[in-house]
Amino acid sequence: MKLAVANQKGGVGKTTLAFHLIHAWAEEGRRVLAVDMDPQGDLTGSLWSGDLPQSALVARVFEGKGITPLEVEEGIALVAAEISLSVHEKDLSLKNYFRLKTWLDTLGNRFDAVVVDCPPSLGLFTINALVAAQWVVAPVDVSLYSVRALGDLLGSLEELREIGEGAKLLGVAPFAFAARQRATRAVQELLEEEYGDLLFSWVIPSSARVREALILGRPVWKLKRDEQAVGESFRRLALEIWNRACGGGRG
Ligand SMILES: Nc1ncnc2c1ncn2[C@@H]1O[C@H](COP(=O)(O)OP(=O)(O)OP(=O)(O)O)[C@@H](O)[C@H]1O
Numbered sequence: 001m002k003l004a005v006a007n008q009k010g011g012v013g014k015t016t017l018a019f020h021l022i023h024a025w026a027e028e029g030r031r032v033l034a035v036d037m038d039p040q041g042d043l044t045g046s047l048w049s050g051d052l053p054q055s056a057l058v059a060r061v062f063e064g065k066g067i068t069p070l071e072v073e074e075g076i077a078l079v080a081a082e083i084s085l086s087v088h089e090k091d092l093s094l095k096n097y098f099r100l101k102t103w104l105d106t107l108g109n110r111f112d113a114v115v116v117d118c119p120p121s122l123g124l125f126t127i128n129a130l131v132a133a134q135w136v137v138a139p140v141d142v143s144l145y146s147v148r149a150l151g152d153l154l155g156s157l158e159e160l161r162e163i164g165e166g167a168k169l170l171g172v173a174p175f176a177f178a179a180r181q182r183a184t185r186a187v188q189e190l191l192e193e194e195y196g197d198l199l200f201s202w203v204i205p206s207s208a209r210v211r212e213a214l215i216l217g218r219p220v221w222k223l224k225r226d227e228q229a230v231g232e233s234f235r236r237l238a239l240e241i242w243n244r245a246c247g248g249g250r251g
């Protein structure tokens, strides 16, 4: 199963969600490949703190080379990104949009799940992810602007489908950043109206522990002073995403 976590809006929880999906599925005994498509390298930094071998960098596919994923822990391998990836962003030749897909296709069934974290734009790197994946999950912050933000992503998915490529939107994962409960509920209702059953039922609550989890490189449910609610939400959302993807989408 290949899944991209995408939304061109910045700071909505893409990397946080990708990180927790990767851990939740690996803990279930699945072999998970984490692919960082963002030159900011946030997912890479949360999964690996040592030196990065050149052979594990996603940038290599844009040079027509293969990658040796880095084994970061039991069940999790990483294809890493760092800022140098951005030099490839300007090469918009057609084959550059298919680089990730072409390389992932060489892996056969080495992994049960591939999770691709995207940068906050609809440029070359996100398009590579959308072309390579079967499914897209879009985290949205439960704020008024987030409702509108998904339109462009949906437009790109539509265009890719017209040329016979690209993932389907599996669902929208709401992150409740906003502290004010009433405002959050109102926006949630709006999201429900807009996306209906595309909306996953597990809302990720706001918690300062989430940021800490990524800094420490451990999922939030593994922190010492565990915050039950947020850890449980991530796990249930991971299960819901897995079941929906393996069931062929919603309904
Ligand atoms: N449930 C949460 N509660 C509180 N803070 C959160 C939560 N989820 C994510 N954050 C914080 O919000 C910030 C943005 O999250 P994240 O980096 O996952 O977003 P992103 O969409 O990947 O951002 P970018 O577009 O820059 O890649 C981070 O500081 C993260 O720790």
Ligand SMILES: [Mg+2]
Residues within 6 Å of the ligand: 014, 015, 016, 038, 042, 043, 117, 118, 119
């Ligand atoms: Mg990110």
